[in-house]
């Protein structure tokens with residue numbers, strides 16, 4: 001307890017000195033030469049799409065949906081996921097709830113919450129293991145392995161990547177392709193380069209001042225870039241991440257509205273709201289974020305009334321880009337539906353409501369994995385030792401074939417229908433069938449066998465395991481301090 005108090009105090013001190021730092025915003029330079037070229041008669045949809053300010057498929061701007069993408073970065077924790085839920089508390093024109101994308105870094109992340117976020121229809125994407133700029137292949141792959149092993153996110157559904165600090169290079173993009181990702185979303189679009197998403201067959205068309213657009217620098221067929229759309233403030237300075245840290249809530253709402261209108265009344269390029277949820281969440285001893293959060297929530301709710309405004313994940317946005325339809329037909333598209341699986345029993349995917357006796361969703365079914373800096377709950381097996389960059393998925397604490405072993409998600413079952421406790425796929429119709437055909441992000445781990453050195457407590461298997469309580473609760477409180485620390489020093 002004493003240690004905990006100390007670490008919070010440390011975090012608080014750090015926060016006050018670092019809070020003005022917009023941890024994700026890179027230097028943004030406007031103007032300059034753009035050497036990008038692309039011949040639309042050779043680059044043919046849906047596999048290839050040239051960067052363009054106009055909507056794809058010849059759709060007139062007035063007929064295009066105005067997409068709004070709300071994205072979240074870094075670790076997933078109870079307080080942060082609540083902040084995300086408060087922002088996404090609006091409906092799309094077809095009556096489905098708004099969806100968001102989360103670029104997840106591994107440290108301090110609670111994987112049971114990742115699984116629940118995913119089961120709700122939101123997107124889970126890769127933001128590296130330790131949140132490093134210019135990430136190595138291993139940093140990217142370790143995150144993919146952990147999201148699969150502890151949150152049941154199949155490689156084929158892990159489509160997106162965002163570089164920490166948005167600090168990517170040509171090599172980062174090449175690595176994204178090598179590991180089978182569909183898209184990157186780390187580049188900045190301002191006004192002159194305010195492109196709809198495009199494929200990298202002909203290279204980059206954003207951030208050209210860095211040299212990234214020079215011919216031959218990146219040519220990655222089939223990999224998409226989803227530019228991040230900057231907001232010009234009242235001095236025409238582009239703001240990108242955590243725009244709410246750059247002015248009063250009134251000013252930020254004014255800039256956001258002005259920029260949204262420029263998109264909406266112009267070429268309808270997507271509009272982005274890019275959030276580090278730590279900055280919109282209140283913690284004891286830290287500056288009160290209530291007003292900033294209310295400003296963002298109110299702005300989002302003001303947009304939600306329009307019949308052609310859709311709050312989507314980047315994954316949904318790209319499904320539309322590959323098969324664009326007028327806004328009037330969007331309600332019907334498969335990827336815009338929101339039916340949730342109804343399973344005959346609780347399967348620990350966060351959607352069940354029958355057994356929430358502990359106040360924790362899927363509580364009785366969760367395993368609590370407790371290590372020094374990685375405390376998390378999961379529906380899958382706890383590792384036998386703390387995950388590291390070198391060994392992100394250590395051998396499981398419980399051996400295959402022994403009581404309490406959770407069966408990993410197989411490649412022929414949808415994660416929303418997989419019961420890891422029984423090792424059973426509950427999908428019985430073709431409408432829920434799923435086959436993961438993705439190039440597996442190369443696993444660097446042993447298979448689920450027990451290792452002698454194991455020390456992660458596996459709370460349970462049978463329902464008698466004390467409802468996950470001590471584990472996740474202690475874990476999450478400890479994580480908060482740590483996460484603030486991480487988010488501010490990194």
Ligand SMILES: *[C@@H]1O[C@H](CO)[C@@H](O)[C@H](O)[C@H]1NC(C)=O
Pocket residue numbers: 132133134165167168169
């Ligand atoms: C960003 O990338 C550049 C080039 O790889 C590197 O020199 C720099 O250290 C990186 N910055 C951060 C914060 O990682």
Ligand SMILES: *[C@@H]1O[C@H](CO)[C@@H](O)[C@H](O)[C@H]1NC(C)=O
Pocket residue numbers: 137138141390391442444
């Ligand atoms: C796998 O892990 C080992 C250390 O255990 C490391 O040396 C190696 O580089 C890793 N391989 C990949 C492809 O990440």
Ligand SMILES: *[C@@H]1O[C@H](CO)[C@@H](O)[C@H](O)[C@H]1NC(C)=O
Pocket residue numbers: 234235246247248251252
């Ligand atoms: C522009 O926004 C800043 C930051 O909120 C504010 O201090 C300033 O007064 C604003 N300027 C004008 C002209 O509105």
Ligand SMILES: *[C@@H]1O[C@H](CO)[C@@H](O)[C@H](O)[C@H]1NC(C)=O
Pocket residue numbers: 254255257258
């Ligand atoms: C933003 O503020 C300026 C200056 O007060 C005002 O002229 C403009 O109408 C405002 N724009 C919006 C969209 O509220």
Ligand SMILES: *[C@@H]1O[C@H](CO)[C@@H](O)[C@H](O)[C@H]1NC(C)=O
Pocket residue numbers: 328329331332
């Ligand atoms: C939706 O799709 C069905 C057939 O799949 C069609 O009959 C209906 O007209 C469509 N509705 C809209 C609004 O496009």
Ligand SMILES: *[C@@H]1O[C@H](CO)[C@@H](O)[C@H](O)[C@H]1NC(C)=O
Pocket residue numbers: 372
């Ligand atoms: C765990 O934390 C304790 C106290 O903070 C420290 O003494 C110990 O070395 C740590 N163990 C590992 C394996 O990091």
Ligand SMILES: *[C@@H]1O[C@H](CO)[C@@H](O)[C@H](O)[C@H]1NC(C)=O
Pocket residue numbers: 400401408447448
């Ligand atoms: C677990 O053990 C069973 C029975 O030996 C085997 O069929 C299965 O492939 C094993 N699962 C994994 C993930 O190794």
Ligand SMILES: *[C@@H]1O[C@H](CO)[C@@H](O)[C@H](O)[C@H]1NC(C)=O
Pocket residue numbers: 445446447
């Ligand atoms: C892990 O399991 C897979 C399939 O079950 C197998 O192909 C692979 O060789 C195993 N790897 C190790 C290190 O045992």
Ligand SMILES: *[C@@H]1O[C@H](CO)[C@@H](O)[C@H](O)[C@H]1NC(C)=O
Pocket residue numbers: 453454455456
């Ligand atoms: C795990 O570590 C703790 C403290 O280091 C120890 O008390 C406990 O017995 C260990 N558990 C296992 C299963 O090794």
Ligand SMILES: *[C@@H]1O[C@H](CO)[C@@H](O)[C@H](O)[C@H]1NC(C)=O
Pocket residue numbers: 344345346354355364462463
């Ligand atoms: C609720 O949980 C209990 C024990 O944890 C289990 O026996 C029961 O089957 C669960 N109910 C449902 C509907 O899954």
